[in-house]
Amino acid sequence: MRHLVVVLGDQLDLDAAGFDGFDAARDAVWMAEVAEESAHVWSSKPRTVMFLAAMRHFALALRAAGRTLHYAPLDDPATHGSLQAQLHADVERLRPTGLVMTAPGDWRVLQSIKGVAQAQGLPLDIREDRHFHCSVREFAAHARGRKVLRMEYFYREMRKRHGVLMQGDEPEGGQWNFDADNREAFGAAGPGAVPPRVVFEPDALTREVIALVEKRFGAHPGRLDGFAWPVTRAQALVALQRFVAERLPLFGRYQDAMWPGEPWLYHAHLAAALNLKLLNPREVVAAAVAAYRVGAAPLAGVEGFVRQILGWREYVRGIYWTRMPGYAELNALDAHQDLPSWYWTGSTEMACLRDAITQTLQHGYAHHIQRLMVTGLYALMLGVQPQQVHAWYLAVYVDAVEWVELPNTLGMSQYADGGLMASKPYVATGKYIQRMSPHCKGCRYDPAQRTGEKACPFTTLYWDFLMRHEAALSDNPRMALQMKNMARLNDAQKQAIRERAAAVRNGEVA
Numbered sequence: 001m002r003h004l005v006v007v008l009g010d011q012l013d014l015d016a017a018g019f020d021g022f023d024a025a026r027d028a029v030w031m032a033e034v035a036e037e038s039a040h041v042w043s044s045k046p047r048t049v050m051f052l053a054a055m056r057h058f059a060l061a062l063r064a065a066g067r068t069l070h071y072a073p074l075d076d077p078a079t080h081g082s083l084q085a086q087l088h089a090d091v092e093r094l095r096p097t098g099l100v101m102t103a104p105g106d107w108r109v110l111q112s113i114k115g116v117a118q119a120q121g122l123p124l125d126i127r128e129d130r131h132f133h134c135s136v137r138e139f140a141a142h143a144r145g146r147k148v149l150r151m152e153y154f155y156r157e158m159r160k161r162h163g164v165l166m167q168g169d170e171p172e173g174g175q176w177n178f179d180a181d182n183r184e185a186f187g188a189a190g191p192g193a194v195p196p197r198v199v200f201e202p203d204a205l206t207r208e209v210i211a212l213v214e215k216r217f218g219a220h221p222g223r224l225d226g227f228a229w230p231v232t233r234a235q236a237l238v239a240l241q242r243f244v245a246e247r248l249p250l251f252g253r254y255q256d257a258m259w260p261g262e263p264w265l266y267h268a269h270l271a272a273a274l275n276l277k278l279l280n281p282r283e284v285v286a287a288a289v290a291a292y293r294v295g296a297a298p299l300a301g302v303e304g305f306v307r308q309i310l311g312w313r314e315y316v317r318g319i320y321w322t323r324m325p326g327y328a329e330l331n332a333l334d335a336h337q338d339l340p341s342w343y344w345t346g347s348t349e350m351a352c353l354r355d356a357i358t359q360t361l362q363h364g365y366a367h368h369i370q371r372l373m374v375t376g377l378y379a380l381m382l383g384v385q386p387q388q389v390h391a392w393y394l395a396v397y398v399d400a401v402e403w404v405e406l407p408n409t410l411g412m413s414q415y416a417d418g419g420l421m422a423s424k425p426y427v428a429t430g431k432y433i434q435r436m437s438p439h440c441k442g443c444r445y446d447p448a449q450r451t452g453e454k455a456c457p458f459t460t461l462y463w464d465f466l467m468r469h470e471a472a473l474s475d476n477p478r479m480a481l482q483m484k485n486m487a488r489l490n491d492a493q494k495q496a497i498r499e500r501a502a503a504v505r506n507g508e509v510a
């Protein structure tokens with residue numbers, strides 16, 4: 001054998017760079033389902049099914065394309081527990097003259113594969129992942145010499161470089177950012193008739209995986225009844241087309257809104273398909289822009305959507321690869337509280353958190369504002385150690401892969417990188433949640449109260465957070481107003497907040 005082409009669970013693209021020059025007569029593909037990938041964090045059942053079902057369907061596509069495949073299934077007793085051990089064994093058996101792969105998404109996995117190549121004395125050809133609009137080298141060039149990094153400037157560069165929503169050198173519609181037109185809450189009547197979720201009934205192969213995951217990882221979090229994610233490229237294309245036709249027109253407007261029992265709203269639900277490479281971000285961006293061009297979706301919403309894919313998604317990848325491995329250890333706010341155990345069950349009296357976590361465990365999905373301004377916000381203000389928060393986010397979502405999850409969690413949500421990702425910590429009282437959703441109406445707590453039996457834990461923890469981090473935050477001009485308001489509290493008020501916050505932290509309030 002000449003080359004063994006290593007394909008990971010998030011590299012399910014027949015046209016990936018790793019296949020360039022593939023010679024069916026001399027090369028073969030290698031894939032493995034190993035327990036370690038579901039165990040290094042306590043991977044939820046929906047997430048594991050998402051990966052394994054998509055991998056098994058991709059294996060069929062590879063064979064149909066005439067590519068020889070060596071595939072180690074999880075339910076084969078001979079399969080090793082880790083990628084490294086499995087690859088070692090297969091290299092010894094197959095004796096390729098070299099390993100080839102598209103650059104992996106995870107730093108940890110890259111080290112494992114390099115370790116095998118080195119131990120076996122084999123050349124390892126790692127190819128640029130052209131799935132992305134921006135290479136790591138290009139991102140590093142963008143970052144070089146800048147004192148602070150801001151997504152907005154990176155995003156504008158990307159728009160210009162790729163000619164997306166541009167009129168010559170000017171942004172379409174004369175402005176780069178339409179945030180002011182986006183981000184409404186639903187009125188009192190609620191979201192009305194939201195388009196139904198696009199459901200992909202599990203076929204026999206996916207049902208097999210569901211049974212396997214129940215058997216092997218039955219005690220892991222999450223539920224599998226109702227698993228309906230796209231697990232093939234054909235399904236992912238249907239999901240994209242349905243999103244553009246049915247949800248994109250209202251995507252921007254309700255991007256930040258929440259409604260109890262409504263997990264799907266106007267979001268794309270495409271992150272898992274993108275991250276597993278069933279979809280290419282260029283086709284996703286092109287489909288959204290085309291909808292704007294024919295008048296099927298407004299510019300503000302389309303720009304807001306393009307910003308997520310061409311901006312945030314590429315930006316966090318650049319941060320990850322230019323900052324790892326040290327980034328994963330950061331803890332700028334010196335936070336050491338344990339993650340409350342109810343993050344794994346949803347068993348809390350806080351209505352907003354209960355809704356977001358229950359839905360997360362049911363579907364492996366929550367939209368961005370639930371992740372950032374409900375589960376993330378609470379963990380930040382409680383003072384949870386960021387690495388524990390990271391382990392939770394990496395475990396629970398079907399779209400969770402470390403290169404995108406880690407900067408979002410440690411940087412954007414937990415401010416653990418001291419301001420590299422976000423210019424200030426995203427902190428707010430329960431009143432923010434009250435403004436964006438009706439959760440507070442059905443809650444035993446009151447977002448307007450910061451102390452006392454009915455005090456909303458978010459509101460208590462907000463003031464406590466500002467007091468605890470006064471020294472670190474008072475130099476930040478973007479925090480000036482919040483710090484000024486905090487300074488108006490008298491000593492007795494501060495003491496009462498501290499006492500209530502201590503009760504929240506001790507688990508007396510949950």
Ligand SMILES: Cc1cc2nc3c(=O)[nH]c(=O)nc-3n(C[C@H](O)[C@H](O)[C@H](O)COP(=O)(O)OP(=O)(O)OC[C@H]3O[C@@H](n4cnc5c(N)ncnc54)[C@H](O)[C@@H]3O)c2cc1C
Pocket residue numbers: 266267268269270271272274275305308309312313314316366367368369371372376393394397399400401404405406408409412413
């Ligand atoms: C704490 C935290 C953890 C997160 N972990 C992940 C993760 O593991 N995997 C993941 O893909 N996204 C993650 N995100 C980003 C974002 O929340 C999800 O991409 C989004 O909610 C997925 O749902 P959707 O496909 O319906 O996205 P939509 O809201 O419809 O957005 C469209 C697409 O834009 C991209 N996108 C949107 N926001 C971001 C962002 N901040 N960073 C990168 N891409 C973005 C995604 O590919 C998404 O599919 C995280 C955000 C936070 C705050």
Ligand code: SF4
Pocket residue numbers: 350351352353429430431433434439440441443444445446447456457458459
């Ligand atoms: S009162 Fe507080 S805990 Fe309850 S739903 Fe509102 S924000 Fe959440």
